Structures are given as structure tokens and as C-alpha cells.
Amino acid sequence: MPNIREIAKRAGVGIATVSRYINDTGYVSDDAKQKIQKEIDNLNYTPNALARAIFTKESKIIGLMIPNISNPFFNQITTIIEKYSEKMGYTLFLCNTEDNKEKEAKYLEVLKSYRVEGIIALRSQCKEEYLNIQIPVVSFENHILPSIPIVASDNYNGGRMAFEHLYEKGCRNILHIKGPKAFEATERRCKGFLDGAKEKNIKVDIVEFESDFHVEMLEQNLSGIKSIEDYDGIFVFNDIAAAVVMKFLKERGIVIPNQIQIIGFDNSFIGELLHPSLTTINQPIKELGTLAVKLLIKLINKEEVDIKEYLIETELIQRETTAHRQLG
Template sequence: MTSIKDVAKKAGVSVTTVSRVINNRGYIGKETRKKVETAMKNLNYQPNQIARSLQNSKTTFIGVIVPDSSHPFFSEVIKYIEINANENGFKTIICNSLDDYEKEKSYIDMLKANRIAGIIMCGQTLEVSHYESLNFPIVTFDRIISNIPYVGSDNYLGGVLATRHLIDKGCKRLLHISGPFKRDMLSNRRGSAFSITCKENDIPYKIIENKNNFFGIYKYDDLYAFIKKEVGPYINEFDGVFCSDDLLAYVLYAWATNNGVAIPDQLKIVGYDYHGFTRLLQTPKLTTISQPTDQIGHVLSSTLIDLILENEDVSTIQNKVVNVELIKGSTT
């Protein structure tokens, strides 16, 4: 039987574009629409397959569960998820898990009870078995859960770029400050890349794990206290620091400056994310690794919608990894 993917391939467009043509949602150029309609006609494709899959879902709402929507990175990702979903006729429901097991479970139960079309999981505090038992489409961000499709940035490359940059800038003793390594998160690969790159270049290094703060749950005072207690006593041992995100890098900069450590002369700092908060900062202009939030949000939304519309086995959906790049600033 001809599928929507067959139409997309023959027309030379994405599955999402074919869906827009069929459902008359979002802007589609005349030439693109004609290509899709011609492909459908040549393949004798019957679009009521999509109508049936949407009818089975009972709703065109998708859930998005994030650790904290106030975090600059997640707020941007949510924005682009919503834009793409809306263009394809879907509405989004945003849920803040705050890295709380019971809170996340209750949100999933609520969404399931309301026959949600699918969920984008960015929180992910539950055990793998819980996600595997759900009977609707799921896409995860930055976490590998069995055969559930995931989307993430190239965290390993980001770690390599950050570490190499510090070494190229003359650093001889490096520190990596990370979030907790308590789950199989793709972001953990930043730390793996850091340690491997240090070993390859005979650079002494240390990793300090912030076990109390999961990715995305941040308060300035808490981070400052963490830096003061866990990093401050060792700071003179290092001349370069790779932080797992930009907010942590900024707080480290603030603490170091307040304690007479000159940035970048005595200590060089690299962050990770390059979200809106970082782009607005003038002092300091962080050196950081850029994650493209627009691409991440778009791919998360598109991947989930493909699963919903096609109503196919998740094994046919490939995992997506978007590229990262080094953004040079004044902290190195």
C-alpha cells in the first residue's frame, strides 16, 4: 500500500510538507503543492489514511514535558516546537516536570487520559519501562530510552570543540563542571569528550558533578553557593573550565570576578547552549558551544508529527542529531 512517505519521496519533499498539502495547513508554494498533488495522483495515494490515524488519536494536541520552561534553552525549544506544530494543525500543551518523578508521571497520566496525539519528552525522570508501556507516539530529547526515537545535538562534538579550544588557548590544567550523570542522557557525552580529549593531549583534568541540579532546574543563588563550596577551593588548580551550560558558566564568571580571579587572563571559561540569554549578554560575551534551538524544536515536532500521521512502528523513524559549533567570546 502506498504511504505518505512514498508520496514525499516521489515529490522530493518532506512528509510534513505532504501533510500540509493534504490538510491545507500552513503556507505551501504553488510549485510545491503541484509536485505533491501530481505524486499523489501518479501513486494513486488515498489521503484518508491520515484522516483515520488522526481520528484514532481523537485529538490534534501534543504534550511537551520539560524540566523548566523558564530556562532560556527550553523556552526557545518550546517556541520552535509550537511554531512547527501549529503550521501542521497541532496545538501544544506545555508541562513543567521540575525534575520531579511524581509530577512527571501525573502529567503523562493526564495527557494519556485526554487521548493526546503524542508527547515530546524533555523531562524524563521515570524508569525506561514506564515510557515503553505507553501506547501513543513519543519522541525524547537528549535521552536514549529503548527504541523510542530521540533528538539531540552532537554533544560529543561539542565537548571536543570546547576542550580543544581551551587547549589551543594555552590552558594546561582543565576542569569540567557538569550536571548529574544519573541518567543515560546524551548530554553526558560532553563530559566523556572532555576527559578523552584531555587524555589525548596529556592535559591534567578534573570533573566536578553538580548532583543537586538536574539539567534545566536552576536558581542563581543555588548555583553560586555550589560554585563557592564545590569549585572555589580548587579553582587555583586550573586555568580553563568547560561548563555544561551557559548559566553555570555565567555564575562561575560572576563568582571568579567577585573573588579576584581575572577572566580570561587567569581562568578561561567555555559554556554550552548559546540561547537567548547568552546572546543578550554583553559582559561577559561567553565563549560557548551553540545548540541550534530552532532546529532542535523543529525536528522534535516534525518527528513526532510524522509518527502521529503515519501511525507506524517507531523502528522506522531514525534518531536525529543536529550539529553544534564553537562561538568565540571574551571569556577565553
């Protein structure tokens, strides 16, 4: 494998000159540049990115901790983050943690060894692991440390919005299918939904799912719900789980929205593909992903950033799984 020593010998220049040219860290004459580039092309040489990062202290790599790449919402926000990072001159190092604390901790060590310049942690399950890592971090949804800024949708008001919509559509016997307790976002959605119900003196039954995107596990959770057909409205903590709920109801001959109205959360692309199409609460994915990258790059550049929670407004997207019904 060719190296800078061989390039320097063939080009008739010093190793330090080749290093300055490759890393753009100092003056190199035009004549030397042409000779070096000619030998780089002849040898089909590719610089060692890790060695360059150590030398220049700039890897131009951002680590992205993603909890579940199969979940359409996280799939979409990853695409947004990747595109904006590329636009700003950075490459992504993708780590699929599967909401597993141990796996996330191992990836954190890998990212440190690769000298990434910053980390965006989506729904992190770790806290103390991020102490003293000397790498800028931005969190999405879950709190990590007081020193780390957070980007999130306004999940609490999104939950209130979901209740108000079902109530306006005539639902009075309501079920909320909530996400795992480790997910701060779905806990806030649940709190907002229940606070809205309390104001209207409506009792809401709650069932907690153990996962957000393992279909077999979701179906097992649903099988444990007694008399699900007695409900007239269901709020599901995210769209992919709502799709599983719809499938479960259809297999039992329950007509949506005539018998049960359903609302999800995220506004991932799957909602429009379902039949009937899914009413949901929109998370502004483009704004969320772009803001996370912008904050991280500011931290990388040692610019001033307010260390706080950046909440982005949610929005109701009404489709076919909710429809007006007259109360009897």
C-alpha cells in the first residue's frame, strides 16, 4: 500500500512537504504541488483519514447515535441530518444503538477512537458515559447531562393536541397506548394527553408497550388488552405502533374510524400509506435535524451556544382514521 514516504521519494521532495500538501497545513510551491499530485494519482493513493485527524485535529466526522434505524421516523431524521452535515462539510459515522445502553457505550468508545468532532445522540440511554469525553454533544429527546443541549418536539403539547382532537371528534371511552418509560418523549406525550383528559373529566385507560418497533412484541402487547373493541378512540405513542394497532383491529373486523378512531404521533411517511390514512401529530423532522447539526457545529467551532432545551412546535395532521361522529 503506497504511503507518503514513497510519494515523497518519487516526487523528489521531503516527507514534510508531502504532509503539508495533503493536510493543507503550510506552504508548498506550485512546482512541488504538481509533482506530488502526479505521484498521488499514479499510485492511486488515498490519505489515512484517522492519521490526518490526529495530525490536523479535524476529522470532519460527526457521530450519530440512532436508536432504531428501522423506525421510519428515525430513518427520516437521519437522512435530514446526513444531508445537512454533508452540506456543511461533514461526514456521518452512523451507530445503531437499538436503545441498548451497553451498545451505545461501546459505540461511544469507538467514536472517541476515530476522533469524531462531535456527536448527535438520538434518544440516548446513557448519562455518566458522556462525562469528560471532551467531544461536543447534542442530544435529541432524552436528557443526558446538564451541560448538553437538547433538541426535541414539544411532546407535551402534542399529547394535549391528540386528546383534544379525539374529544372534539366525539370520543369518550379512550385508550392511550404509551411507549416505554425510558423514552422521555413518549412520557411527555402521555402526560399532555392525560392532563387534557383530566380537564374534561374523561378517564383514560393506559397500556404500556415494551418497544417502539418490534412488530411481534407490539402484537403480544395488544393481545393482552381486554375488550379493545369497547373503546371509541385510541391515541398511540408513534405512527409505526399505530400501524400495528390498525392491523390488529382490522383482523378483528373493527372498522376504522366508524367504530374506533385512531391518532398516532410523528407524521412519518408510513401514515399516508396506510388505509385508512393515519391522523397524527407532526414532528417537524427537517427543522429538528437541521437544528441539531447547527448547534453541534457551533459547539465544534467553540461558538457560544445556550445550553438549554430547544422545543419545536408540533402540529395536528388530520387524515382518515378520525372523522366527526354525532354523540348519541
